[in-house]
Amino acid sequence: MKKWKDYTKQERAMLIAIGILLILILLTSGRVKNGIQKGFQRFFTPPVESIDK
Numbered sequence: 001m002k003k004w005k006d007y008t009k010q011e012r013a014m015l016i017a018i019g020i021l022l023i024l025i026l027l028t029s030g031r032v033k034n035g036i037q038k039g040f041q042r043f044f045t046p047p048v049e050s051i052d053k
Contacts, residue, residue, distance in 0.1 A: 007015070
């Protein structure tokens with residue numbers, strides 16, 4: 001691998017941007033998953049009245 005000083009400014013900026021995006025994805029993945037679950041629970045809940053025999 002190249003050393004950090006061997007990269008051009010554009011390559012460094014791209015690597016920093018990719019790193020930040022990866023960190024944001026990792027931090028928000030739990031919130032997105034939780035939001036999707038809440039959405040499914042809102043629209044696909046079992047009926048309130050169930051018939052038990």
